[in-house]
């Protein structure tokens with residue numbers, strides 16, 4: 001392993017990157033919102049619709065057999081991707097958001113009572129906050145939050161002993177913050193929760209496909225991620241759950257696929273994972289995600305993480321050298337993104353200006369409104385990286401930031 | 411500098427966003443309208459002092475991007491001395507201009523600098539935000555606005 005991946009060669013696998021936007025070569029730095037797709041994934045979608053398309057688990061004919069086999073092979077592949085014990089622990093959903101809502105509805109309704117607590121952190125994405133607020137309203141449970149330390153964006157773990165108590169029934173937190181770039185110590189947090197019998201859910205939307213994930217080593221009870229952020233198609237997500245928990249959980253939605261037998265007044269349900277997958281699933285999506293995971297693992301997730309971290313570290317350094325730039329998130333050991341604010345320039349103006357230079361950034365509250373309020377900023381601009389991004393692109397981004405400061409400066 | 415950016419961030423707009431006019435509480439204001447864009451967190455209060463049907467004075471406070479701030483600044487200048495009906499007619503012209511790029515032959519005056527915004531669909535809301543707050547204010551009930 002003397003030689004790392006050839007990143008430029010990999011970049012050529014992404015047809016979309018080879019274009020000009022507003023007369024400039026595209027620099028795509030909005031990967032935390034959604035990643036681009038390599039040609040093999042796009043080809044897998046086309047191949048499926050041109051050759052194998054049929055519904056799964058219903059037909060006995062050849063095409064249905066092919067679709068079913070490929071769909072279930074996708075489930076096996078995701079299990080391997082997470083080092084799960086079995087494919088039966090993998091539930092397909094519409095995305096991280098639906099995975100979390102599934103747990104809140106099926107597990108939450110059954111297990112939470114008035115007076116129980118749900119522990120979250122102050123850095124959660126709205127999708128790992130709002131479903132728990134709704135569950136709290138339904139059940140009378142209460143929410144508490146591990147504080148964030150301010151601009152450096154770390155969890156204040158000195159509060160953990162007071163917050164992680166036996167009244168807590170669920171502890172849900174993000175692996176990597178989408179607005180700060182913080183990497184949380186998942187295994188450590190899960191171990192603490194486990195010692196108290198607290199169920200844990202890890203939001204892996206920003207970490208899956210970016211670094212190696214092993215649900216057994218992490219020691220969580222649920223883990224959620226989205227296909228579209230890791231080179232797979234949109235509209236598909238994964239929920240992994242510990243098998244004994246899934247077995248005890250009631251269904252989420254009712255419909256076809258999830259039943260054993262149906263009668264006019266009652267029905268019996270399949271076992272996990274099919275109990276949680278009512279209706280025709282995203283068959284093509286699962287098949288293409290399979291290809292995406294093969295693609296990522298051929299590169300190596302550890303190498304990807306190192307590459308993304310190096311870009312983020314470099315971008316962070318360059319921004320930190322400029323006067324009037326406020327940076328968010330930890331200075332060290334950050335994931336592959338930087339979040340910043342320019343003095344006297346609103347993030348929307350930064351993003352519009354950069355877009356005109358072909359640089360795609362994100363500006364806004366990043367679905368972290370309460371966190372932004374706490375930090376006292378209406379919004380930040382964010383550059384987020386993936387393995388097909390280059391140092392030369394970071395240089396172009398920095399040049400554009402300089403230009404923006406001059407343009408809007410006093 | 412690309413033409414599109416020049417068209418969006420015209421000199422006048424840059425000037426008003428860096429040095430907003432009427433950017434203050436309004437003593438004796440009789441109406442208040444609020445504008446909030448959850449997408450970017452832009453948040454403005456528009457104060458109006460009505461004298462009968464006429465906008466005697468207008469001001470604003472809050473924070474937001476260059477476009478929204480310049481828009482509030484130029485707007486509060488433009489509506490002073492106009493009747494409620496005239497303000498709403500002007501809003502219709504400005505709204506049309508910002509969404510289509512069509513500049514009415516008469517009436518929008520300096521506000522014509524916002525014609526370029528229509529090429530930036532994501533920014534249309536920014537340019538119109540303060541106007542919604544203003545229209546809500548002039549339409550609103552006569553309530554003394556606290557300016558403590």
Ligand SMILES: Cc1ncc(COP(=O)(O)O)c(C=O)c1O
Nearest residue numbers: 095096097125127178203205226
């Ligand atoms: C940390 C985090 N959690 C959850 C989500 C929600 O993912 P999705 O919109 O794919 O359901 C995102 C993506 O925006 C995210 O960054």
